[in-house]
Amino acid sequence: MAAPLKSFPMNIIRFTYRVKTMLVSYSLTLLSKSLIWLGIVVLSIFTPYSYAEISVVDDTGAIVSLKQPAQRIISLSPSLTELTFAAGGQYLLKSVVNYSDYPPAAIKIPQVGNHNAIDIERLVSLNPDLVLVWKSGNPPLQISKIQQLGIPIFTSEPDEFDDIPSTILRLGTLMNTEVTARKNAEDFRQKLENLKKRFPQTSASKKSVFIQIWDQPLMTISGRHLISKIVEQCNGENIFHDATPLSLTVDIETVLQLDPDVILATKKAEPGESWLNRWNQWGFLSAVKNQRLYRVNPDEVVRHTPRIIEGIENVCEVLHSVSE
């Protein structure tokens, strides 16, 4: 009687002990397993990025560093919008500025104001992880405000044709869309090379060109401007190449006296035609005598984007037809 009585509690104790050890060991394995999983998860979240921070150098020489590829990008110029598309970041662009009208899909992207008057509140509320800044176009005070808020910026100030593929590649790195970026950058370089072969530069048949960017007041640009570089690529000579300001208001007198071979207005159809018609009153001008008044779409020659290929092609076709 006693034994079973005694053994019963012993059994109970043994049983509970066994259960306890089982539970402990089970929970320990569970804990250790979950710890391992947690570790893997934690590592998988942090490891790749903490080891490989993305960084590129922007056009001001500043280093732009991101912990992870940019996912929410805001472009502050129509050109940068086009370049972001070319770099493969179409779906990462959360906002753009007014006049971002190319490619057509850009029109649907919500806007944060004008390039020269940015709605900072809206910009911040969109929670961007990269803002693309146009150095000579955006207000410096607004840009420094964006920087103060801790938002990374990439500053762009393209100058030469080659800055176009270079910007596309750097944007591709920042957005982790390098495959598309490399393809489009290479495509641009190839097209540019083809154009240079198709329209070789010869010193013999250079034509002097007056580049009219506005009518009243009459305005032109100096040799440092992109349009002038296109004209010179196409064997033309900007008659105001040596002017100091980037763009300037000039006297009709000076244009009449310099008597350019070609007058090139950068304006879309309607006002462009009347701009050119104005010169027809002076029949003694070479450009009028030989009917060399031309017009190009300004968007293709003022924006540092891949579309410039079309601009170069148009201008070169005009200037080379003149030489023949």
Added chain:
Amino acid sequence: MIIKTQFYNHFTLLAGLLLLSGLSIILSIFVGSASLSIADVFDVLLGDATPLHQALIYDLRLPRAFVAFATGAMLSIAGVLMQALLRNPLADPYVLGVSGGASFAALLAMLFGLGTIAITGSAFLGALLSIFTVFLLAQGKGGWTISRLLLTGVVMAAGWGAMISFVLVITPPDQIYSMLFWLMGDLSFSRPLLPGLIILVIGLLLTLPLCRQLNVLIWGDAQASSLGINTQRLRITIFFLASLLTAGAVSLAGGVGFVGLVVPHFMRLLVGNDHRILVPASALAGAILLIVADMVARTAFAPQQIPVGVITAFIGVPMFLYLLRRST
């Protein structure tokens, strides 16, 4: 005897100014960013020159000198009239908002991409709109008082200023430049010259017979009324004359500043307060000032051009300050 010498003095002064204005027009033919020798100019005048030289003089320099002449003269007469009307030395042709209305309308026309004639026309219509609005609003319960006219005009001008700023803000960046040139006053815009000259001639012909009454008016209403002048009617006439001249000037050259303020004071220091002399003298002096200022605007930084309004300020302000110090 004294009166007679004074008459001769004034006559000499007017003749001198007329001669000077003629000389300044001739000088402006010779001066420009394109180099044209004296012999070249004489060739053009004699009719055997290259088409380039003919174009420089007949298409560009001469019309521009006439625009400067008409604009300067209109602004100066309008300035004299405004200062007499408001009995306020600070008054200038723009003080009552005429140029504001004109500028707003012109800028709207530019924003919608209209042509030169439409811009000039809408500037004139905008000026007329502003003139009549001020005129009607200034008529309160107690009739038409000068202080109410002045305040209405000043507030209207401020209102136009705000609307101009708004247009500038919503304008695409590439169009801003032509608007700024217009607002500062610029003669390089090709505009129809004839309507401006007609307004100048009409304005001058209507102003000259009023000069005797103007002389009395500046002494105050009581004196004028006691001499049998209907001051109310006179004031309304002056208001519309000054506004019409300002509208003509602004449509022709945009908002050229300082001419309408400085020239009348300058001439007053020279010839006194007799409006029979003051009005024609100011007209000629204003014309000369603007022709000379435009020569500087065309050539100072050639081939780069600057708006003439900037130059009139640079010439007008120190010249006026100097005269003011010397006279007192």
